[in-house]
Amino acid sequence: MTPHDHHNVAHGGIHPPGAQAPFVFATAQYESGDWDSAPLVPANVIDSVARYTALPVRPQGVIVPLSSTAIMQYPLLYLTGHLPVRFTEREAETLRRYLARGGLLFVDDHNHDVDGAFNKTAREEIRRVAGPLVPLPNTHELYRCFFVFENGPPTTSHEMNGWGDNLVHEHLDAVLHEGRIRVLFSNKDYSSEWSFHPDNKRFLSVDNTKFGVNLVVYALTR
Amino acid sequence: MTTALANATRAALRDTQRALTQQRRGRVLLLTAAAMLGAVLLLRLLLALPLLARTLPRPGAGDGSSTVVMLAVAALSVLVAVAVLRARRAEWAEPPLSRVALWIEEQLEGTPTHALVTWTELAGDASASLAPNDLLNQAASGIVARAADAGTLPRALSRRRWTLWRGPLLFVAGATVVLFTGELWLRGAGARTIRTVTGFDGRTPPAPASPTGGLGRLRIRVEAPRYAGIPDSVFEDVSSLRALSGSRVVVEGEGLGPDATLAIVGTDSTRRAAPSELSAEPVTADGWRLRLVAQDVPLALTMRRGEASRLLIVEGVRDSLPRVSLEAPARDSVFREPRGVLALEARATDDWGVASASFELVVSSGEGERFTVRTVHIGVRQLAPTARRANWRGTLDLAALGLGPGDVVHLRAVARDAHPLATREYGTSETRAFRIARPAEYDSVAVEPAPPPAVDSSLLSQRMLLMLTERLDARQKRMARAEVLRESLRLARDQQKLRLAVGDVVFQRLSGESSAEHAHYAGDGHDHGVDQQGGKLAMSTNSSTGMLEEGNDSPIVAINKPLLEAYNAMWDAGRALEQGDPHAAIPAMRRALEAIERSRAATRLYLRGRPPQVIVDLAKVRLTGKDTGQTRPRSSRLAIPTVSAQRDARLVAVAAQLAQDTSAAGNGARMARDTVLLLRAEALADDPAFAAALGRLLDAMGAGGDVTNALVAARRVLGNVRRTELTPWSNGGPP
Numbered sequence: 037m038t039p040h041d042h043h044n045v046a047h048g049g050i051h052p053p054g055a056q057a058p059f060v061f062a063t064a065q066y067e068s069g070d071w072d073s074a075p076l077v078p079a080n081v082i083d084s085v086a087r088y089t090a091l092p093v094r095p096q097g098v099i100v101p102l103s104s105t106a107i108m109q110y111p112l113l114y115l116t117g118h119l120p121v122r123f124t125e126r127e128a129e130t131l132r133r134y135l136a137r138g139g140l141l142f143v144d145d146h147n148h149d150v151d152g153a154f155n156k157t158a159r160e161e162i163r164r165v166a167g168p169l170v171p172l173p174n175t176h177e178l179y180r181c182f183f184v185f186e187n188g189p190p191t192t193s194h195e196m197n198g199w200g201d202n203l204v205h206e207h208l209d210a211v212l213h214e215g216r217i218r219v220l221f222s223n224k225d226y227s228s229e230w231s232f233h234p235d236n237k238r239f240l241s242v243d244n245t246k247f248g249v250n251l252v253v254y255a256l257t258r
Numbered sequence: 259m260t261t262a263l264a265n266a267t268r269a270a271l272r273d274t275q276r277a278l279t280q281q282r283r284g285r286v287l288l289l290t291a292a293a294m295l296g297a298v299l300l301l302r303l304l305l306a307l308p309l310l311a312r313t314l315p316r317p318g319a320g321d322g323s324s325t326v327v328m329l330a331v332a333a334l335s336v337l338v339a340v341a342v343l344r345a346r347r348a349e350w351a352e353p354p355l356s357r358v359a360l361w362i363e364e365q366l367e368g369t370p371t372h373a374l375v376t377w378t379e380l381a382g383d384a385s386a387s388l389a390p391n392d393l394l395n396q397a398a399s400g401i402v403a404r405a406a407d408a409g410t411l412p413r414a415l416s417r418r419r420w421t422l423w424r425g426p427l428l429f430v431a432g433a434t435v436v437l438f439t440g441e442l443w444l445r446g447a448g449a450r451t452i453r454t455v456t457g458f459d460g461r462t463p464p465a466p467a468s469p470t471g472g473l474g475r476l477r478i479r480v481e482a483p484r485y486a487g488i489p490d491s492v493f494e495d496v497s498s499l500r501a502l503s504g505s506r507v508v509v510e511g512e513g514l515g516p517d518a519t520l521a522i523v524g525t526d527s528t529r530r531a532a533p534s535e536l537s538a539e540p541v542t543a544d545g546w547r548l549r550l551v552a553q554d555v556p557l558a559l560t561m562r563r564g565e566a567s568r569l570l571i572v573e574g575v576r577d578s579l580p581r582v583s584l585e586a587p588a589r590d591s592v593f594r595e596p597r598g599v600l601a602l603e604a605r606a607t608d609d610w611g612v613a614s615a616s617f618e619l620v621v622s623s624g625e626g627e628r629f630t631v632r633t634v635h636i637g638v639r640q641l642a643p644t645a646r647r648a649n650w651r652g653t654l655d656l657a658a659l660g661l662g663p664g665d666v667v668h669l670r671a672v673a674r675d676a677h678p679l680a681t682r683e684y685g686t687s688e689t690r691a692f693r694i695a696r697p698a699e700y701d702s703v704a705v706e707p708a709p710p711p712a713v714d715s716s717l718l719s720q721r722m723l724l725m726l727t728e729r730l731d732a733r734q735k736r737m738a739r740a741e742v743l744r745e746s747l748r749l750a751r752d753q754q755k756l757r758l759a760v761g762d763v764v765f766q767r768l769s770g771e772s773s774a775e776h777a778h779y780a781g782d783g784h785d786h787g788v789d790q791q792g793g794k795l796a797m798s799t800n801s802s803t804g805m806l807e808e809g810n811d812s813p814i815v816a817i818n819k820p821l822l823e824a825y826n827a828m829w830d831a832g833r834a835l836e837q838g839d840p841h842a843a844i845p846a847m848r849r850a851l852e853a854i855e856r857s858r859a860a861t862r863l864y865l866r867g868r869p870p871q872v873i874v875d876l877a878k879v880r881l882t883g884k885d886t887g888q889t890r891p892r893s894s895r896l897a898i899p900t901v902s903a904q905r906d907a908r909l910v911a912v913a914a915q916l917a918q919d920t921s922a923a924g925n926g927a928r929m930a931r932d933t934v935l936l937l938r939a940e941a942l943a944d945d946p947a948f949a950a951a952l953g954r955l956l957d958a959m960g961a962g963g964d965v966t967n968a969l970v971a972a973r974r975v976l977g978n979v980r981r982t983e984l985t986p987w988s989n990g991g992p993p
Binding site for chain 1: 622631666683688691871873875876880
């Protein structure tokens with residue numbers, strides 16, 4: 037199998053030479069915790085990417101074990117959960133290589149609680165694997181690379197309703213490498229906000245998943 | 259006259275006796291020396307073995323070790339010498355005169371008359387009743403005269419000396435040569451190891467690695483961090499040295515202080531400014547001193563004064579975190595009630611020492627969106643900071659944690675090394691999770707997977723089949739061949755049934771469906787993630803990436819690989835049994851059993867609801883219908899030169915520089931040496947073989963002369979070119 041063939045297979049099918057391989061939304065499956073707590077988020081982000089962009093996109097996401105080198109084939113990796121996160125040595129090593137090779141890990145705290153188990157342990161694991169998280173300025177190009185979010189990350193109904201830590205988080209955190217985001221960490225609970233069937237978007241006056249498009253575009257172009 | 263004859267005979271006998279005694283004593287001394295040399299040679303060979311195996315000096319070895327070795331060698335030699343002398347003490351005594359007389363008579367031509375022996379016994383024994391008469395005196399003196407005539411006796415003495423001494427003498431000579439040349443070779447190997455790569459084990463390189471380059475001789479002192487317990491090391495004029503990360507490196511020289519810059523050497527030929535402070539200070543009116551701190555990455559210290567410049571590579575050796583493994587409990591568990599005591603056991607290893615160890619518990623309670631978490635440390639142990647290995651145990655009382663239904667306990671072992679930094683990371687083991695079951699989860703329809711299927715009671719277990727096969731193998735010599743074949747075929751049938759059952763499990767798990775609705779088997783025309791190759795199964799190339807579709811959370815990779823291995827091993831075992839060869843089947847059956855055990859350990863049940871599968875209808879979302887257009891093909895771009903290609907180009911440039919500037923002290927040669935030094939520092943992390951080849955090249959450059967072979971060897975290592983070693987029988991060939 038040539039590298040080109042491998043690339044095509046990894047994205048869900050064989051494509052003729054020269055054709056663009058579609059973007060595949062990948063959810064990280066890790067050994068500890070509840071990695072599958074937001075099963076509808078991938079479909080919602082895929083729907084938004086298809087709705088607002090001309091990017092070729094695969095209609096169904098994939099679940100990739102974090103310990104598998106298969107994660108190297110996906111530019112964006114989504115990781116969420118409520119429970120404590122403890123990466124195994126293999127998961128940590130694979131993730132370290134993934135980030136060093138230019139992958140983007142999007143971690144969302146499904147508890148939206150800075151005192152929660154997920155936030156504490158996931159931050160600790162991210163620091164161990166990728167380095168310390170720092171506040172991401174709301175002027176970062178992530179908020180302008182497709183849709184423009186003047187005030188930084190969009191708020192979620194969960195934090196506005198006072199659940200979780202009862203805070204409206206002003207910014208996201210990130211691990212940056214030479215200006216580029218390696219790890220994006222959110223306490224805003226997009227996992228709850230975006231976890232609905234995409235057909236129900238028609239009931240929303242403003243689509244709250246547009247920020248997901250920015251995430252995908254940023255991961256694909258930066 | 260008679261008295262004169264007797265005296266002459268006696269004197270001749272005494273002389274011969276003295277000569278024979280000297281020969282015997284010489285042989286004893288030679289044997290002693292040979293034994294001592296043999297012992298030294300053996301001990302040196304044993305001590306040299308680790309050097310043959312290692313590539314770099316081990317950390318922590320100091321100068322004191324050589325003194326101990328010398329004392330051990332000396333003590334062993336003395337012991338061996340005493341033992342040999344004691345064993346050979348009979349040979350040390352003088353031979354009796356009668357034996358000397360007999361020996362003299364034996365050296366003469368013709369049959370011995372024993373006249374000299376008789377004369378010696380009569381003349382030498384005062385108590386004898388008979389004295390030698392004249393006739394006997396004359397016969398004895400005649401024999402002595404014949405022996406002395408024409409050099410017969412001296413020739414015989416020389417011949418005997420050679421016969422007695424040649425064995426031990428040859429051994430002593432050979433052992434001396436081997437010891438001397440071996441010592442030279444070992445010193446050379448040691449020098450090759452440390453000349454340019456000076457370890458932090460206190461060794462001083464035997465020769466300058468590079469010319470002074472116009473900055474005078476340098477004196478470099480490495481002060482390791484106190485917690486590591488390594489003594490300070492001092493080097494003279496090395497161009498590269500290894501130091502534990504955090505070590506203070508002090509470079510001292512003479513004359514005016516040079517302009518110095520410090521940079522981190524990246525593996526991709528980049529240089530970044532080193533964050534550590536580089537401080538320069540004058541020591542005396544005619545001296546200077548630079549201080550820097552070794553880091554985890556190679557640092558390049560460039561010193562310039564006028565036209566002269568020097569490069570010093572400081573290879574930082576990272577103090578790695580302790581490696582921790584949790585031995586017990588061995589796997590995750592779900593408890594029906596929060597009761598019971600778990601035995602905990604963990605072990606840790608560290609390169610410098612484990613300082614403390616404990617077990618860390620994260621207890622999370624709650625459900626849905628509400629969780630509380632608390633962290634508990636138990637079994638905390640403080641250890642001697644020099645302990646490279648640590649084992650510790652503890653007990654976990656579940657009742658004491660006050661757990662409720664649905665609570666989860668995450669357990670891991672934690673070990674810290676002696677590094678004093680407050681923000682220092684610590685080593686952790688893998689995490690085990692223990693969950694207290696909720697009373698309602700057993701009757702929930704959302705719980706997957708289903709209870710295990712009813713076991714086919716007609717199947718024999720792999721362990722039972724193995725035991726039966728071993729028993730048959732032990733008995734087959736006493737059995738008729740037909741009987742062996744009949745029993746072996748019966749076992750083969752049972753093995754086949756078990757193999758097919760394992761195959762069913764493999765296909766069920768791959769599909770995630772019940773086999774009742776849709777039977778799966780190899781070769782049924784659609785993809786299961788496995789291919790059938792000659793009766794055996796192999797992971798399909800399309801599925802070997804570990805990628806799963808959403809909604810299918812079976813840990814395929816973890817489960818199926820051991821099961822596939824078991825399936826294939828059972829296939830091998832079945833084939834051997836069908837051929838009536840139970841002995842050949844046993845290894846494959848053991849492999850199958852071991853693979854099944856691994857598969858059992860890898861199975862982890864996710865007691866969660868299966869998430870819904872949503873497949874976005876892209877055409878509907880984009881309001882475009884079916885996409886039948888052609889996308890514009892992307893133009894292929896030029897490949898970025900690989901790191902190896904860049905390094906190769908730089909190595910070729912070095913060769914060109916060396917060819918232009920053949921003088922070892924020339925500017926071109928110095929620049930080439932600095933390039934090789936930097937190349938080596940860059941390659942340390944990702945291509946150690948190339949770095950080692952460059953180290954040999956640096957040695958060759960430092961020694962002067964032709965470096966073509968070292969350059970060619972380094973380029974071959976970089977290009978992964980392997981050539982067959984030339985032997986004396988190769989009859990020439992390319993270099």
